[in-house]
Amino acid sequence: MRMAFIEMKQVSKSFGSVQALNRLDLDIEQGSICALLGHNGAGKTTTLRLILGLLSPDSGEVAVSGLNPETDGDEVRRLCGVLSEDTGLYEPLSVYDNLSYFARLYGMKRRDYDARIDTLLARFNILDKKNLAVKGFSTGMKKKVALVRALLHRPRLLLLDEPTNGLDPVSIERLRSMLKELAEENGATIVLTTHNLSEVERIADQIAILRQGRNIFTNTLDTLRRETGGGSFDLERLYMKIEGQADEDGRD
Numbered sequence: 001m002r003m004a005f006i007e008m009k010q011v012s013k014s015f016g017s018v019q020a021l022n023r024l025d026l027d028i029e030q031g032s033i034c035a036l037l038g039h040n041g042a043g044k045t046t047t048l049r050l051i052l053g054l055l056s057p058d059s060g061e062v063a064v065s066g067l068n069p070e071t072d073g074d075e076v077r078r079l080c081g082v083l084s085e086d087t088g089l090y091e092p093l094s095v096y097d098n099l100s101y102f103a104r105l106y107g108m109k110r111r112d113y114d115a116r117i118d119t120l121l122a123r124f125n126i127l128d129k130k131n132l133a134v135k136g137f138s139t140g141m142k143k144k145v146a147l148v149r150a151l152l153h154r155p156r157l158l159l160l161d162e163p164t165n166g167l168d169p170v171s172i173e174r175l176r177s178m179l180k181e182l183a184e185e186n187g188a189t190i191v192l193t194t195h196n197l198s199e200v201e202r203i204a205d206q207i208a209i210l211r212q213g214r215n216i217f218t219n220t221l222d223t224l225r226r227e228t229g230g231g232s233f234d235l236e237r238l239y240m241k242i243e244g245q246a247d248e249d250g251r252d
């Protein structure tokens with residue numbers, strides 16, 4: 001049996017009177033790609049921020065590769081590549097200066113990061129922008145730079161908040177193959193949030209549907225495909241059914 005790389009047990013987190021997570025249980029295997037799904041406000045981003053140690057749980061336990069993100073935050077963050085909603089780029093600096101700054105923080109040597117930066121920029125079709133200031137880039141272009149930054153050091157854990165949102169179809173396809181490569185060849189564990197269910201079907205190994213801060217459904221896509229006879233599997237239908245069922249249960 002493969003080890004869980006991320007373990008969350010009975011995790012609760014409130015912001016004032018808003019309960020963002022309510023006794024959330026979630027296990028994510030090493031080397032798998034897990035998509036966190038759920039309505040707006042379901043708790044997906046809060047989950048990512050707890051995994052990263054940027055927030056502390058009110059109760060419950062979070063473990064990342066056996067580390068506690070609350071007390072071993074620096075160590076956990078060193079394992080991670082992160083794409084957050086706010087890309088966190090230094091806009092007056094060039095693409096290269098942004099990326100090389102982070103590469104050095106990750107402890108990469110110049111000859112390694114120079115080659116890697118060129119390869120990744122080329123794969124996202126923005127190599128010609130390498131020496132331009134990020135300021136003035138479109139939202140999608142900034143996202144590509146932030147994705148390159150997240151992928152740069154071939155992290156063991158990638159946390160991606162809505163990675164495909166705002167990207168053109170070719171870049172989505174490239175991103176998909178890079179994520180698969182990182183998971184399959186480097187054993188990276190990838191957790192992403194998205195509202196794009198057809199994307200999830202193409203990329204994820206596992207889904208977890210969050211609702212009002214709880215994990216109401218989790219399974220691997222292989223199991224779901226097997227159970228529904230392969231060809232007829234439709235994630236959107238399944239998602240609607242689970243959310244609809246939860247609506248009905250909530251009315252009781």
Ligand SMILES: Nc1ncnc2c1ncn2[C@@H]1O[C@H](COP(=O)(O)OP(=O)(O)OP(=O)(O)O)[C@@H](O)[C@H]1O
Pocket residue numbers: 015018019020038039040041042043044045046047
């Ligand atoms: N820093 C914060 N301060 C106050 N409330 C917060 C904070 N962060 C999250 N929340 C609240 O916690 C709940 C969960 O938010 P979260 O961002 O985790 O949801 P989400 O599933 O990522 O939503 P979306 O799909 O819209 O991105 C929401 O009600 C949100 O308003």
